[in-house]
Amino acid sequence: MSQAGQWTATVMARRDTGDYAVVTLSAGTDTSTARPGQFVSVKVAGPDSALLLRRAMWIGEATASGREGGTIEVVADLREPGGAWLAAQPQSARVDVIGPLGRPFSLPRDPTTCLLIGFETATAALVKLAEDLVSRGCRVRFLLLGQNVAYGALTARRFSSEIMDSSGRITSPRDATLSQLDDSVEVVYSAGTTEQLQPVGQILMGKGVAHQAAVETPLVCGSRTCTLCALPVRGRDGVTRMVRACTEGPVFQGDFVRWDDLGTVPGDCLGASEEIR
Template sequence: MSQAGQWTATVMARRDTGDYAVVTLSAGTDTSAARAGQFASVRVAGPDSALLLRRAMWIGEATSSGRDGGTIEVVADRGEPGGAWLAAQPQSARVDVIGPLGRPFSLPRDPTHCLLIGFGAATAALVKLSEELVARGCRVRFLLLGQAAAFGVLAARRFSSEIVDSSGRSIDPREAVLDQLDDSVEVVYSAGLAEQLRPLGQIVTEMGVAHQTAVETPLVCGSRTCTLCALPVRGRDGVTRMVRACTEGPVFRADLVRWDDLGTVPGDCLGAGEEAR
């Protein structure tokens, strides 16, 4: 896994795609080893802005060399104030960046039939993942969901002809998943906000299919100092811990996430009920 760094990046280019902007930034550290599921933490706006918290943005392509040195692409959601700010920055603007951050998706050892389920901007992580999967001979199928239009539909077509785009429509995600989760699917990968992923995690676990999920947390420090991205996850030892998606995640084994307890600290969680010292 690539080592994270912090640097002041220069905005090199911007590519608009629907509700999103792909912003190319200069890389002050070697980001070429960034993997699918990792993200960058971007400080948005200036010192006088009301936007105080950094934003987590999914990483697209990353290079180590080129005419302008190494670069990294991040996906900015125009519907979110921080994303809208970054998307509006002119070429040569300076931005503080930390990355690549987080635990990436794990790849199967052998060619596998994979179902990739994405919501909104988080689909960027799955487009990057699909490239890695196809390179290993895997068959990839996309299911795009959520009230907002999904990112990267055209990019996804480079790696799969099996794309069901139900994003931007009011449909039951459970029914959509069940329609696509046939006996040929061996592994499910998903990405989105925790509340969007909750019904998926429950259904796929009940069906006994391996499932890795990338939990999106738009507001994040990326350095373990805040708890905005904490969620209850059961360890391999059976003990539940509150873990930070920015460091222990954002990718988790979905069957270990306690989906019914999101937003709470379960009573049997390690450390629950202990007095602060």
């Protein structure tokens, strides 16, 4: 895993896509350690604010270095007070950021066909991944699910002409996933909340397709303390343990996540930390 650091980042730009704002931050340092599927923890609001908790945000596009260090894009949810606060910051405002955090996606050794399934703002986790896959000679197909897919559609178009966009109509994630699975797809990468990914994970179970899932959970502390991000994952020894998405994830091998049991296993089963992957 790449080394996380604390940055005093500078707000460079903001552009809105539907309910979200894409905020570009200059980290003031080299961000080349950031990998697809990782996230940052952003301190939102000032010392007098009632917003006490940091916010976890996916890293979208990233440039490694420049005159003022590397830049990253994060996607802020305008419907949520922390996201709205970040989006409202003027150009040149300073923001406290910790990152990159979490386990990233793994890339296939050989060129292959990959299906990238992104839900709403979590599609940001797939953007840099698509770029890296294409640069390795992989064929990339996007499936964008949810009502707010504008950001994903915009960026996906740069890396693939194969984009299925579900905006504006109700599409069952299960049916949509099945419709995109053909014999050419060898790897599926997905990103979304546990509720969004559950039908995708269930349908891919036992299909013989490698599946890596970037799971968005409530990341309250982001540092192994609160356990609110825990989810049931089967280890290589066959034993299920509750593991923390903030440190053991957010990317998991889909076949090891107990999709059927999400939300049913009590958090006090939190086992000793184990290398799941």
